[in-house]
Amino acid sequence: GRIKFALRYSRLDRPNSFMIKDTYGNVIFEKSIQKSIKGDKKVCGAWFKISGFYLKYFRQEKLYATITTRKYPNGIVSGTIVPKYMVNSETFSAILTSSKPDGNGGLVLINYTPGSRLLSYVVTLEGVKGLWKKGPYHVAVLRGSRVMYQTAEPLTAMTGTVSGSWKLSKRLQQQLVRGRLSVRVTLLDLPSLIGTIRPRLSCEVFQAVLSGGSTVDHRSSYSSGSAVLHLGEDGSLDYSIKVSGLTDNITRIRLEEASSKYGNQPKVIGNLFKSVNSSQHFKLNEWTNGTYRKMAAEDVFRLLNNQLYLSIATTRNRIRQLRGRLVSFEYDENFMNTAVSVSLLPESDKALGNVAVSWLSLDADCILHFDATVAGEDKRPGSIDVVLGSHTNKERTFILRQSLRKQDVTSSYRHTAGEVTNISDDLLLALDRGQAFVQINSKKSGEAMFRGNVTLSNTCWRYSNDVEDIDYAEEDRTNFRSNDQDNVPVCSFEGHTYPDGSMWLPDVNPECTTCSCVVKFTVII
Structure with missing residues (x-):
């Protein structure tokens, strides 16, 4: 079994690690907490290969989460891990902390209904040292110090939770998303608990595969695009977009939103990019990053429920030439840090209007992690092979996964993901040299539907005896030595010292274009 988690912390100075402990205080899982570049106080991760014994503890709420600091290595805050049964309907949430360092705290889960703008909340008070039964409570929503909503009557917590609802005014929609509203819970004879409302705590990644077949009029073309989006703690939408195969400028x-069932044009929420003059161009065939900061509460709800789309308009097709649905994918540490994206273009007329995207990553143990998505008008065969191959050795191909499954009942995407441990060394070398490709075949006919070249830098092939076409420099030209101080093997080459596993470009040696240090040799490629 496995458990994927998202952790948000508040008012903690330099947390060191996140631990999961059992009822006896034994540490059974630990993950270091790295400071986010954007400053988000959020930690994402996964606990793999969990024994059935601890899964039973998880369901019985007998596991405990702990955050440590250097000053408090055994933990500064801790709480019972409770399965979130409301996770699919949660849109916003808030961590409640006390105004005094008394250890009290709580959690607020908020569900937003777009049509009525109704916010339904559930306040969990298990973090109030068992004193929550004293009640009664008052719940208020604040903007700064101004009260925007407050319960008319005091509430009583019978089971450790307090629930209620309020209607959000239109002018507060963006204020809610941007973290400018807070929840305050007033308790009898205890300091108030207060927390900032933020979008749902999640480590999901939203991906759109852009194709002509996904447009309203189902265009057929060889152009394609891929987009990856992250929803920030402040409600901002960070995006990375790559478009290939277009001959016209993007405007x-x-x-x-989705197009209506009556054939009306979809409602436009906002522009991620807009060309204001002829000299402003969106770069093709490379990733372009940016941030969209005008999300409203309704937009966040639709994004979290896979109800938003991205569309691209060009000088020739001013409404939309490419379009794709934003679909959430589970957090995967390999793809967040080291994965490369491969745009797979149609290889046959049958695939025109459709497009595929693949992600590949190699971890420290040389395990290949892959992800493949096919999108467009649903004319694809039911069973598809995802193949990794080499241009230099066409016989060296490897089927990564068969029979792509549909992502959900409302999505036109077909998606698969997994990992492979027995990739041949020749294919690993081809990946490193940019001589490999990813291909999607029709299992019924064996015909190639999509293909794209891929480069995945790696050192896995260097430690094998199976790889051909590698020249080793004579040992008299390369001096290997071991540093006595830290016992790290290094190589000396052309008057420079390089650590084991490093790569560099030679200064004067005309025999090679790339050199690397592999234990006691300098490998010349």
Whole structure:
């Protein structure tokens, strides 16, 4: 079994690690907490290969989460891990902390209903040292010090939770998303608990595969695009977009809703990119990053429920030439840190209007992690092979996964993911040299539907005896030595010292274009 988690902390100075302990205080899982570049106080991760014994503890709420600091290595805050049964309907949440360092705290889960703008909340008070039964309570929503909503009557917590609802005004929609509203819970004879409302705590990644077949009029073309989006703690939407195969300039990249069942054009939410003059161009065939900061509460709800789309308009197709649905994918540490994206273009006329995207990553143990998504008008065969191959040795191909499954009943995507441990060394070398490709075949006919070249830098092939076409420099030209101080093997080459496993470009040696230090040799490629 496995458990994926998202952790948000508040008012903690330099947390060191996140631990999971059993009822006896034994540490059974630990993950270091790295400071986010953006400053988000959020930690994402996964606990793999969990024994059935601890899964039973998890369901019985007998596991405990702990955050440590250097000053408090055994933990500064801790709490019972409770399975979140409301996770699918949660839109916003808030961590409640006390105004005094008394150890009290709580959690607020908020569900937003777009049509009525109704916010339904559940306040969990298990973190109030068992004193929550004293009640009664008052719940208020604040903007700064101004009260925007307050319960008319005091509430009583019979089971450790308090629930209620309030209607959100239109002018507060963006204030809610941007973290400018807070929840305050007033308790009898105890300091108030207060916390900032933020979008749902999650480590999901939203991906859109852009194709002509996903547009309203189902265009057929060889152009394609891929987009990856992250929802920030402040409600901002960070995006990375890559478009290939277009011959016209991009004029707009829009965030929009689904088209109506009556054939009306979809409602445009906002522009991620807009060309204001002929000299402003969106770069093709490379990733372009940016941030969209005008999300409203309704937009966040639709994003979290896979109800938003990205569309691309060009000088020739001013409404939309490419379009794709934003679909959430589970957090995967390998793809967040080291994965490369491969745009797979149609290889046959049958695939025109459709497009595929693949992600590949190699971890420290040389295990290949892959992810493949096919999108477009649903004319694809039911069973598809995802193949990794080499241009230099066409016989060296490897089927990564068969029979792509549909992502959900409302999505036109077909998606698969997994890992492979027995990739041949020739294919690993081809990945490193940029001589490999990813291909999606029709299992019924064996015909190639999509293909894209891939480069995945790695050192896995260097430690094998199976790889051909590698020249080793004579040992008299390369001096290997071991540093006595830290016992780290290094190589000396052309007057420079390099650590084991490093790569560099030679200064004067005309025999090679890339050199690397492998224990006691300098490998010349």
